[in-house]
Amino acid sequence: GVSRRGFRGNFVPPIKSNGNSSGNMSSRIAGKYDDSLDDSTKKCLEILCGPDGELPEKLRNLEPRLIEHVSNEIMDKDPNVRWDDIAGLEHAKKCVTEMVIWPLLRPDIFKGCRSPGRGLLLFGPPGTGKTMIGKAIAGEAKATFFYISASSLTSKWIGEGEKLVRALFGVASCRQPAVIFVDEIDSLLSQRKSDGEHESSRRLKTQFLIEMEGFDSGSEQILLIGATNRPQELDEAARRRLTKRLYIPLPSSEARAWIVRKLLEKDGLFKLSYEEIDIICNLTEGYSGSDMKNLVKDASMGPLRDALRQGIEITMLKKEDMRSVTLQDFENALQEVRPSVSPNELGTYDQWNKQFGSLS
Numbered sequence: 606g607v608s609r610r611g612f613r614g615n616f617v618p619p620i621k622s623n624g625n626s627s628g629n630m631s632s633r634i635a636g637k638y639d640d641s642l643d644d645s646t647k648k649c650l651e652i653l654c655g656p657d658g659e660l661p662e663k664l665r666n667l668e669p670r671l672i673e674h675v676s677n678e679i680m681d682k683d684p685n686v687r688w689d690d691i692a693g694l695e696h697a698k699k700c701v702t703e704m705v706i707w708p709l710l711r712p713d714i715f716k717g718c719r720s721p722g723r724g725l726l727l728f729g730p731p732g733t734g735k736t737m738i739g740k741a742i743a744g745e746a747k748a749t750f751f752y753i754s755a756s757s758l759t760s761k762w763i764g765e766g767e768k769l770v771r772a773l774f775g776v777a778s779c780r781q782p783a784v785i786f787v788d789e790i791d792s793l794l795s796q797r798k799s800d801g802e803h804e805s806s807r808r809l810k811t812q813f814l815i816e817m818e819g820f821d822s823g824s825e826q827i828l829l830i831g832a833t834n835r836p837q838e839l840d841e842a843a844r845r846r847l848t849k850r851l852y853i854p855l856p857s858s859e860a861r862a863w864i865v866r867k868l869l870e871k872d873g874l875f876k877l878s879y880e881e882i883d884i885i886c887n888l889t890e891g892y893s894g895s896d897m898k899n900l901v902k903d904a905s906m907g908p909l910r911d912a913l914r915q916g917i918e919i920t921m922l923k924k925e926d927m928r929s930v931t932l933q934d935f936e937n938a939l940q941e942v943r944p945s946v947s948p949n950e951l952g953t954y955d956q957w958n959k960q961f962g963s964l965s
């Protein structure tokens with residue numbers, strides 16, 4: 606017999622796939638590829654089919670396993686972040702609402718002169734809420750959210766990054782309105798490293814820019830958000846396509862207070878006075894949002910450690926045995942959790958913001 610090759614390039618024994626995928630669309634899809642597709646892949650493709658049961662043009666030449674990866678791993682069905690979950694950043698929220706949420710909700714109004722940019726850059730120190738903003742945008746605009754870290758394209762998907770990028774933009778275009786969030790976008794769109802740059806990473810970058818160009822000109826409802834904490838690495842071509850560039854700075858003292866309160870309240874552990882919160886804020890100058898989260902985590906271990914120190918067995922421990930979280934717990938935690946961003950780095954962001962940031 607003639608050996609057949611499946612999509613993964615492996616040998617596929619000449620046995621018909623089991624008959625439980627007897628739906629019309631399944632068999633049509635399976636017919637188009639081959640019987641080696643497993644049911645989960647078929648299901649994935651089915652969902653992306655148009656009313657005519659045909660796979661959209663853009664997806665037809667892509668490998669099913671990549672489409673499946675995008676649908677299952679990169680697409681986030683429930684981003685689950687709202688504006689109210691994000692502390693501070695009022696300026697960024699306002700800009701983003703006008704620039705991207707309204708246009709996604711009312712494409713009929715935002716055309717012509719009002720047609721929005723399709724590329725947004727969020728830059729600033731790590732752990733300040735850039736990813737949260739991306740998710741909140743998708744949530745508020747009722748858009749499908751796709752999250753990919755650019756470094757995974759070069760590290761995990763060696764040699765396949767280009768194909769995955771095509772699959773990503775292809776699936777997004779079937780799932781409009783869509784928000785594609787590319788974390789660490791600098792690693793993808795960095796300034797050309799002259800001769801040292803690998804051919805493959807150059808091709809990946811080109812593919813990415815081509816895809817962006819594609820939906821930028823058309824009427825597609827796709828927004829690309831790039832996040833980076835190294836904006837200075839982006840080259841001119843990347844800056845040109847990311848037309849809006851918003852600085853996401855470290856949280857203000859009010860925002861830090863809000864994060865502490867919110868996290869403790871959620872667990873019913875909040876018992877601090879205004880004065881105590883104030884002291885915590887003063888001691889956490891320079892802490893990022895994620896540093897604050899780690900601080901609260903560490904502080905909230907205080908009561909537990911105390912109870913155990915008094916000889917209570919962890920298995921016997923009751924919630925009532927634990928005191929509430931105190932200022933002292935925070936002071937202890939401050940010894941463990943240090944700010945992750947140096948003042949030096951902040952200067953770089955300010956400078957880049959002055960030169961390239963959108964201040965509106």
Ligand code: ADP
Binds near residue numbers: 731737894
């Ligand atoms: P970034 O993408 O800027 O590196 P993230 O959005 O992933 O940072 O934030 C990491 C975590 O830090 C969040 O899950 C959240 O718990 C906390 N955090 C950061 N910034 C904020 C903020 N402004 N408000 C509330 N929580 C925040």
